[in-house]
Amino acid sequence: MSRIIVTTSGKGGVGKTTVTANLGMALARLGRKVALVDADFGLRNLDLLLGLENRVVYTTVEVLAGECRLEQALVKDKREPGLVLLPAAQNRTKDAVNPEQMQQLVNSLTESYDYVVIDSPAGIEMGFKNAIAGAKEALIVTTPEIAAVRDADRVVGLLEAEGIKKIHLIVNRLRPAMVQVNDMMSVEDVQEILAIPIIGVVPEDERVIVSTNRGEPLVLSENPSLAGKAFDNIARRLEGQTVEFIDLHPTHDNFFTRIRKLLSSII
């Protein structure tokens, strides 16, 4: 059975699109057929992160209007044959689509794909409702900040009310050194409030920004950074593998020497 997963957060800018792009790529590299759905209508950027912007011809809106077939709108990834993107319309508002239509669309994708991963917009309005309409599971992305966690909590409640019970947590942009001196919430602090199982912890990593600008998901890199590794681990855990969490705690050496060590051990 295919899995339909929505990536959502409540608060904006916490890394939903980054997670979706990397996860999609990582799952495809594990041999899965993956369809990524950009449900952030009006503000699409999943295509940018994947480096597929110049291949977008049709979007969800044209599919729903019957102006093209679903397969025509799917953008095939140039690096991973198992990965496709269903782009969102950039010039139309969120009202161009309703939850029933989204549900149908997502369901028809399950015929040919093992995973359908939907990138949700921020907020809990119509765009959010569209994004979760067909989803059977959810990935909650939050940063270790009070406001982000508060919004994530709200979203968990809404998802539960919608009957989406399989919910996993991703803590993004963790800075272990700040946690250590009590300047940042720890993963445990976040989990204590949200009370949902954790599936990934992604450190703050400037290579995320570099990869965003290049349109090359981190998991593609030859020498994956810790963040890239973390995304890959999330994909493996979704697949049911037991993967140890990366030790991000700066014990003797700091975070950056750890990355360097990791790099040199791979080379």
Place this chain on the structure above:
Amino acid sequence: MTSDSTLPDIVSSVAPPSGGVNHNLQVRFKNEEGKLLLILPAETETSSSSSWADIWQQLKQRLNAGDRFWQPNTTVHLAAADRLLDGRQLQAVAEALGEVQLTLKRVYTSRRQTAVAAATAGYSVEQQTPSALNQPLTSSVPLAEPLYLQMAVRSGVEIRHSGTVILVGDINPGGIVVANGDILVWGRLRGIAHAGADGNSKCLIMALQMEPTQLRIADYVARAPTTQLTQVYPEIAHVTPEGIRISIAADFSKSQFLSS
């Protein structure tokens, strides 16, 4: 340690914005002679903000939280009052009930359109309210039966009940519970709790772990201490002549007993 470990930041007695809890603002379940009555708030009594989406969310929360209070295959009568429900909404309610093995049988409504939709969907329809709801609501309503919930009151969720609320689970930051009676939290209280909301300052707020954003009892308001808890005891918040105080639960009953 004395019995009163006080909240450092006591705010003067300000009347909180919400008065008591109107009986009819919440989706409620009521046991009645072997069947279950599902009571929706009347459209005329709720503000426009109480939309179908709110009702739906409340219903799902109730169903998720209270599932061991009814036997499987119990019959449900829906008291929809003057609420307009279309066939799709009725079907959604029936499906949600079906998920917890409850069966929708009968719909009480005062709206013709709802009656037609219900009849079309094959439910028996009565165009009046069930007997249990006919008692007029005067200003001196006795407290409703306790509301027992097993759930996390997450950010943005507001539970309102015209009796005592017993919660097995946490009140998270941003979550709020308002009760005309006491509030018992068998879990961590980190959001807002308002007991005795219709003015009874004898009401209590109890929690296994008391770290509230704010506590209110009747017209009294107290902010949480800004210091971090070092040790955690079950505690009870109550009103004293100095305002809201928090006592260790184990000492509270003793002190109440001695002072009476």
